Amino acid sequence: MSALTALARLEAVAARRARPLATVRHCHLSATPLVVIPLRLAGEAGAPLAVMLGGARDEPVLLAVPQPRNRDLRFAFAAELGKVLLEYVEASRGVAEDLGPSKDGEDRVRYTGAPQLVLPNTGGVAFLRLLGRSTRFRRTEGEHAVEPAVPALGRWLTWFAERRDRPGSSLTLALTEALRLHWATGQSSVEDANLAALLGWIDPPDGLDGPAAATIAEDPARTPPAGPATDPKFDNDVLAPAIAAFDEGADGAGERVREALRTQLAPTWELCWRALDLLAALPEGASVAGRWERDRDAFTHFHQTFAEGVPQARRDSAVGAARRLHRLERAQESYEAQRAFDDPLVMAEYRLEGLAFGGTVTEADPERLDESGKRPKLRPRLRVATEDPLRLEPGATVCDAARPKVKGKIVEYGAGEVLVELTGGLGKKLTPEPGTVPEAGARVVFTSVTEGSFGPARFPEHEETPWTHGGPPAEYVPDARDAGEAWS
Amino acid sequence: MTVDPATAADAVVAAVLADLDAGHRGIVVDSPPGAGKSTLVVRATAHLAAAGERTMIVAQTNEQVDDLIERIAARHPDVTVGRLSAAGYAPSERVRAAPSVKVAGKADDLADRAVVIATAAKWATLSEGSWPWAIVDEAYQMRSDMLLRIAGRFERALFVGDPGQLDPFSTVEVERWTGLAWDPMRSAVSVLLAHNPNLPVHRLPVSWRLPASAAPVVARAFYPFTGFRSGTGPGDRRLEYGAGGMGTTYDRALDEAASSGWALYELPARHALRTDAEAVRATAALAVRLLQRGPVAHSELGSHPVRADRVAIGAAHRDQVTAIRAALGEHGEGITVDTANRLQGREYDVTVVLHPLSGRRDATAFHLEAGRLCVLASRHRHACLVVARAGIPELLDAHPSAEPVHLGVPVKFPDGWEANQAVLAHLAEHRVRAEA
């Protein structure tokens, strides 16, 4: 945490209300998201109890397992959930845009839309990941046959969960995380993990302030937990007797379980939509559309290869792990840089750390030429007055935060003044393209933050996994053991 | 009687060289600070060159590459060396000065070279070519995903590194790979040995850098199971000042460091920002005062005045480094100031260290990491001065121990808490309190 975030939190304490941490929205919001609130049975890793989901605020769909220990009921639930999810995925993709042939001559397309799952918290995402793991290897024929929607659900949930690991992806949102990216509350990150408490600080109900709203939110009797864990008292006092009645075959017992679960889910359902409203009210950051395009690329690829694909492996192979780590690190770097370029409040963090400086151009020599080499080179210079504590050394490469393609280097720094020489992104001629070199009097921010330091990397093929890493792995083929894996 | 250090060290080096001829696919050599790792790399290079084996050398930074080139060219001018480098690389003076070295951007242009040397990142750009042998330097600082990318280029390899220094890290969430034998976050050596448990592992037993005053302290704190000893005895290294002190606390700390090899310059207890101005000022002032007093180092290599280029200041964070550089001003020109990460593998006569826990209200895993303190406390040939605020023992006492545990991940030793405690306990005997 930086002093900047710390200060925002302190301000929130004093204001008794959350304070902004961003001036723009850094995640994409779908016009047609699928809100998903899962609950699991206490004491079990992957036993679903219920899920409330849907794309319309006033039409939540409740799926529940009246006896979570019953394997058949569980698979019936998974099949139902699978059907809802697959239907949503199909409806979300829009049409395939033709992008023209790629370098190697293959036709490329991208769907105009993509699905977006909205979960209340990171625990919900983790549970979907487990649910994906417990269903994707199931077979639709043979001894332990299940409905086709079950393994399909597993593969899609796994894909959503894995895609979420990528910094900057918006295909799966955990609302607590999304909100925390944009607001600072006057409580700690431990308490912020409670969606109701977090929202209480950001947007307290009439007549309440942040702390008062959070207090109500923390009481499970007044505000049911947002899952996936349930309130133990609810389990013992309400759910257990209802399930026992179901086991005894009492009339309407299944409905009694469902209704009990509905009382626990409905308040969170409302919170999720309120959270989406709050996020939607923020203007979208400039790079968000570009990142969503990458999400749509990934979705298009997965969707188009789904039919011939196999379930994702249990764990990454050596090559798979290295490739994935590289992709994630690359995405992380560009996500962080893009957020800083999009949002002066994020850039302020870098200014505070001395990796960026902002100020006013006092002198500009836009047509300066460096004629020391064989051919003259366009090297405009700017003198920038700044009060920021710069930590970059002369020679450091920087770019213009408003036009990250415009690169330069620091020539000298001292006494509240930085001399910057621009070296690239000015066009091909010996005079700069209009609008690339700031004029005297302009407010500018320059930074060493960049999004391109991770180039593409070369990895061996799986079958070339070297001896240092155990040699080539056996090819992964899902087997009957996977399909028959107990789920009890 | 125990054997003398040189004999003990030579025996290990001889065993390593013998293993190069013994048909092993890989050999690991653990080297504590200053135990002659680079010397071993040079000797192994010459050994393989003499046997007519083409060798690739993998280092982690351009500076390390140039260090090795300089040493190989000086010691074995007959061995032809190729330096493979990225497009923008301008050969440094010491590389251009060596007639046996050729620089190129493409491996094809270095096909005639007995030894080709490059950074791991550069090696990873090659998609073909194969060398019978590789020597991987600083192998504990190399992530295993990097090893995966370059391992196709060699048939056999010698891995050399210091297991006590900082572990590789990443900025992204890496939990999904914990427990895997090929976890990309584990070091190259760790993954290598997980898949090839029967490879020979040697340990260099003698630190030629650390003086007799430091080797036992560093060995006990950071190498509790393997240990090592110093190559020199208690009286072999001396630090003297041309000018006497004026009785200031700085002078007393410098005198303590000269006579015992260690000094703890203790500021009053207080919680502070990382860039604690008082601590920064004291750190810089100690280094400047040291130079002002005209230090002369006497050792088995003879006597020489200690100038700025033989003095380093180490800190945990980059902003501390910036602040210390600013505080040094022109009197401290030429003194190296850097973070632990960047001081890895370097050697100086005297070091001044800003303790990572100084002024902290709560210790984090970052501050407690054993490797960080190990690097900072093991760069010196003569003396190490540590600047810290009082109160670190209480901070350690109050530190909550709730580290998550991952199944299948080998326990890491030494524990950062224990290592910090051990070093502090020793430093307490060499304490000089600043005037309040």
Added chain:
Amino acid sequence: MTDDAPDLRRLRGDAPARNHDARTIAALTANPGCSRRGLLDAAGVDKQAVADHLGFAPRFGQSQFAITRGNSFEAQVKADGCAALLALLRGDLGLDVPAVTSADLAPRGEGRAARHAETRRALGRALSVGGGALLDHPMLVLDIAGRPAYLEPDVLALQLAGRLHVVEIKSFAVVDGQAEPEQVAAAARQAAVYVLALRRLVAELGHDPQRVAHDVFLVCPQNFSNRPVATPLDVRPQLAVLERQLTRLTRVDAILGELPDELSFALDDALPESVRAVEARYAPECLSSCEMAFFCREEARACGATGSLGRALRDDLGGVESVEAALALAAGAADVPPELAETAERLRLAARLRGEALGTAG
């Protein structure tokens, strides 16, 4: 019964000492800097009752589904003389497990001291004879702050090839070789308590304490099934921490020395005042482990402590303890004491940059 120092007995009022179990002992390492917790624990005060009385009931309720699941899994692993467990150690871990003589030391009505004596005898026998031996429900004792705490572990001690291993059965799942790191850590801390207590007992019996292995066996359900899987767990780091903290508990005397003589945590009107008299070191992490956390949080918030926002934040403020003071520094307060000059400068810079970015500058 346990005998303890009169001053500790007085602290509890008339209440009996709350028994420690491995969980409470392991929790001693969670926030060792907290005097309040240290003192309450050392005196065996029922923190749950204290928190209830203060109006800040802890929320550590357990769902009966979780309890049922835990019990049935344990029963399954232990059924038929731990047949499933032994098969697992042979199969999953490839251990050479000989025929095992087992002793169930579960309570049959006798007192704790008698049960401990029986554990002692059974262990002594196993150690002398060697060979495979299994001790279920051993009653162990560990010295906590100068008084013996009986531990009734839900564990097994298994002797293989002359070495004793603690076997801990937990009902959280191991999925594809991975489990929740926090749960594994908690299991490792508890297992370390048993290892330590066993080592002390083994030493008392005149054997080498190192015969108790630092490798414990964690038995959990595999993936989504009831099938158990055994994973070895090296608890040396947890052992080191535990031994360190147990030594530290003796410093409770020092805390006591600074408190009024008549201080007591009896559940009466004076309780809030008594609790406040002992300094707490609240951090948000306490919420998941300490019964007193909600009370301490309220206290910390009421005095505007920066620590209630998290340890990292407090550290970033260079140790400024109050929210109000920090905000005053950020707003450019005059008369900043020299030791806060840099913090003030940094906060002012942060305030300027925030203001600039939010368009609320000057």
